[in-house]
Amino acid sequence: MAKISFFEKIKNGLTKTRNALTKNLDNLIFGRRVLDKELFDELEELLISADMGPQFTCDLIDDVKQRVSRNELQNAQEIKKILQERMIAILQKMEKPLSIPKGKPFIIMTIGVNGSGKTTTIGKLANSLKSDGYEVMLVAADTFRAAAVEQLEVWGQRVGAPVIKQKTNADPAAVVFDAMAKIKAGYSGVVIVDTAGRLHTSVNLMEELKKIKRIINKEMPELSPEILLILDATTGQNAVVQAKTFKEEIGATGIVLTKLDGTSKGGVVVRIASELALPVRYIGVGEGLDDLRVFDSGNFTKALLD
Numbered sequence: 001m002a003k004i005s006f007f008e009k010i011k012n013g014l015t016k017t018r019n020a021l022t023k024n025l026d027n028l029i030f031g032r033r034v035l036d037k038e039l040f041d042e043l044e045e046l047l048i049s050a051d052m053g054p055q056f057t058c059d060l061i062d063d064v065k066q067r068v069s070r071n072e073l074q075n076a077q078e079i080k081k082i083l084q085e086r087m088i089a090i091l092q093k094m095e096k097p098l099s100i101p102k103g104k105p106f107i108i109m110t111i112g113v114n115g116s117g118k119t120t121t122i123g124k125l126a127n128s129l130k131s132d133g134y135e136v137m138l139v140a141a142d143t144f145r146a147a148a149v150e151q152l153e154v155w156g157q158r159v160g161a162p163v164i165k166q167k168t169n170a171d172p173a174a175v176v177f178d179a180m181a182k183i184k185a186g187y188s189g190v191v192i193v194d195t196a197g198r199l200h201t202s203v204n205l206m207e208e209l210k211k212i213k214r215i216i217n218k219e220m221p222e223l224s225p226e227i228l229l230i231l232d233a234t235t236g237q238n239a240v241v242q243a244k245t246f247k248e249e250i251g252a253t254g255i256v257l258t259k260l261d262g263t264s265k266g267g268v269v270v271r272i273a274s275e276l277a278l279p280v281r282y283i284g285v286g287e288g289l290d291d292l293r294v295f296d297s298g299n300f301t302k303a304l305l306d
């Protein structure tokens with residue numbers, strides 16, 4: 001079977017969003033001669049239902065209206081080009097791939113609500129880092145959910161990465177402390193910390209995560225850890241609310257948007273980009289080992305709109 005390209009993989013993953021957004025947009029503008037209120041209203045509904053967010057939608061519609069009033073817009077087809085340009089402008093700002101040094105320790109701590117895809121993302125990320133020649137160690141700091149440690153161990157075995165662990169219900173910060181001791185003893189690979197998920201409103205979860213972060217900073221003050229917020233794209237607008245809470249409480253440094261393959265609301269990336277000044281490091285487009293992609297604004301926009 002021919003190996004599908006990087007771009008095809010993203011494009012396939014975004015099929016649901018593309019169908020909801022582009023097909024409907026094409027239907028909306030095809031053969032349309034009058035650029036009137038009805039068209040603007042339908043356009044607004046379409047962008048909102050793809051979860052692009054009110055800010056992006058309003059700005060875009062204002063832009064279109066202004067161009068119409070200045071006679072700069074000849075036909076409805078040009079709206080697609082404007083949408084594309086505005087999406088790229090916003091998403092480009094969020095395109096800052098994670099730069100991981102080789103031969104030096106680097107810590108990635110994942111955070112996010114339960115089921116957002118933290119552990120799976122860790123497995124995929126570890127796989128991709130290993131194939132890029134990095135050493136990777138996983139840290140089972142989700143001691144809350146039964147079987148969480150085993151789940152991480154399965155990924156560790158699949159990708160060939162050791163897992164630092166203690167028993168279920170152990171203090172997660174103590175597991176992280178063990179991992180920091182390995183770094184102090186000379187480990188120089190990428191250390192990825194799996195954490196527990198609960199609701200973003202859980203005070204216990206926030207305290208637990210803060211404690212883990214404190215241990216990392218205290219033990220390894222010279223390293224700046226990547227705090228990777230894992231968000232489930234299928235939760236659309238709710239993902240934005242969660243992102244804000246985690247950003248304020250813990251201080252995320254980057255985002256992974258997972259399950260883009262399972263949603264017609266992939267436009268939420270645009271909303272997250274315009275409402276949270278955080279780089280989108282990776283996107284998840286499936287459950288397999290190979291289904292994590294570095295976020296690329298050009299490819300993403302093309303995969304959505306072409």
Ligand SMILES: Nc1nc2c(ncn2[C@@H]2O[C@H](COP(=O)(O)OP(=O)(O)OP(=O)(O)O)[C@@H](O)[C@H]2O)c(=O)[nH]1
Pocket residue numbers: 112113114115116117118119120121142145148195196197198258259260261262283284285286287291
């Ligand atoms: N389709 C799809 N499924 C995904 C993706 N990422 C994760 N999943 C699935 O989402 C479910 C939850 O993923 P986990 O990695 O266990 O999520 P978690 O955040 O670690 O969950 P807790 O440990 O309970 O907090 C699993 O069934 C994964 O296979 C993705 O990009 N696409």
Ligand SMILES: [Mg+2]
Pocket residue numbers: 118119120142148194195197
């Ligand atoms: Mg997990």
